[in-house]
Amino acid sequence: MFIVLWLLYGLTMKCNFTLDKTIKLKKMKILVACEESQAITKEFRALGHEAYSCDILPCTGGHPEWHLEGDVFNFIDQGWDLMVAHPPCTYLSVSGARHLYNKDGSKNLERYQNQREALDFVEKLMSCNIPRIAIENPVSVISSQIRKPDQIVQPWMFGDSASKTTCLWLKNLPKLVATNVVDKGEFKEWVDKKSGKVKRQATWYYDALINAKSPEERRSLRSKTFKGIAQAIASQWGNL
Numbered sequence: 083m084f085i086v087l088w089l090l091y092g093l094t095m096k097c098n099f100t101l102d103k104t105i106k107l108k109k110m111k112i113l114v115a116c117e118e119s120q121a122i123t124k125e126f127r128a129l130g131h132e133a134y135s136c137d138i139l140p141c142t143g144g145h146p147e148w149h150l151e152g153d154v155f156n157f158i159d160q161g162w163d164l165m166v167a168h169p170p171c172t173y174l175s176v177s178g179a180r181h182l183y184n185k186d187g188s189k190n191l192e193r194y195q196n197q198r199e200a201l202d203f204v205e206k207l208m209s210c211n212i213p214r215i216a217i218e219n220p221v222s223v224i225s226s227q228i229r230k231p232d233q234i235v236q237p238w239m240f241g242d243s244a245s246k247t248t249c250l251w252l253k254n255l256p257k258l259v260a261t262n263v264v265d266k267g268e269f270k271e272w273v274d275k276k277s278g279k280v281k282r283q284a285t286w287y288y289d290a291l292i293n294a295k296s297p298e299e300r301r302s303l304r305s306k307t308f309k310g311i312a313q314a315i316a317s318q319w320g321n322l
C-alpha cells in the first residue's frame with residue numbers, strides 16, 4: 083500500500099514538473115486584432131505571452147507599449163503564433179440587416195457595398211498566414227455569406243452574469259470550455275411603439291444605448307469583451 087501511494091505521489095510530481103516546463107516553453111507571439119480595449123491582450127500578457135493589441139484607434143487599456151496602432155494588415159506578417167480578431171460588426175450584424183433596404187423598399191446600394199467590404203475584411207483575416215486563428219463576432223451575415231461559426235459562447239458560461247451571443251470561427255483551435263456557468267443576467271422588455279411588438283434585450287446592452295454620449299461610445303460599450311471570456315481565451319488557447 084505504502085509503495086503504491088509513493089509511486090502515485092512520484093507520478094503526480096513528474097506530471098506537474100512536465101506541465102510547468104511545457105507552460106514555460108510555450109511562450110507565444112499573439113496578435114489581438116481590432117482591439118482597442120486590450121481586454122484579451124492583458125490576459126495573455128498576465129500569463130507571460132508576448133501579446134499585442136492592434137487597432138486603427140489608440141488603445142484605451144492603459145498599455146500603449148503593447149499596442150500596434152494602424153491597419154491590422156500592416157502588421158499581419160510578423161510571425162504570429164495566434165491571432166484573435168474582432169472585426170467591426172456594424173455592417174455585418176443581423177440586427178443591422180433592416181438598413182439594407184430604403185423606406186421605399188429599394189435596395190440601399192451603399193449599405194450593400196459596405197457589407198461586401200466588411201465581409202472581404204473578414205475573409206482576408208480568416209485566410210492570413212497565421213497557424214491559429216479565432217474570429218469573434220455577434221450573430222452576423224458571416225454565417226450565411228462565408229460559413230457557419232464553429233462555436234457560439236455567452237459571458238454567463240465564463241462567470242459573468244450577462245448574455246451576449248458571441249460567435250467564433252476557429253482555425254486550429256479547440257472550442258472554448260465553459261469555466262463557470264452562472265445565471266444569464268437581467269433583461270429589459272418593452273413594447274415597440276412602431277410595431278407594437280414586445281422587444282427584449284440584455285440590460286447591460288440596453289443601458290449602453292441609454293448611457294452612451296455618442297454613436298462611437300455606444301459601439302465601444304456594446305462591443306466590450308467580458309472578463310471571463312477574455313480569461314478563458316488566454317488560459318485555454320495560450321496553453322496549446
Ligand SMILES: C[S@@+](CC[C@H](N)C(=O)[O-])C[C@H]1O[C@@H](n2cnc3c(N)ncnc32)[C@H](O)[C@@H]1O
Pocket residue numbers: 115116117118119120121136137138139152153154155168169170171305306307
Ligand atoms: C467591434 S470593435 C471590437 C472592439 C473590441 N472588442 C475591443 O474590446 O476593443 C471593432 C474594432 O475594429 C477596429 N478596426 C476597424 N478597422 C480596422 C483595421 N483595418 N485594422 C485594425 N483595427 C480596425 C475599430 O476601430 C474597432 O475598435
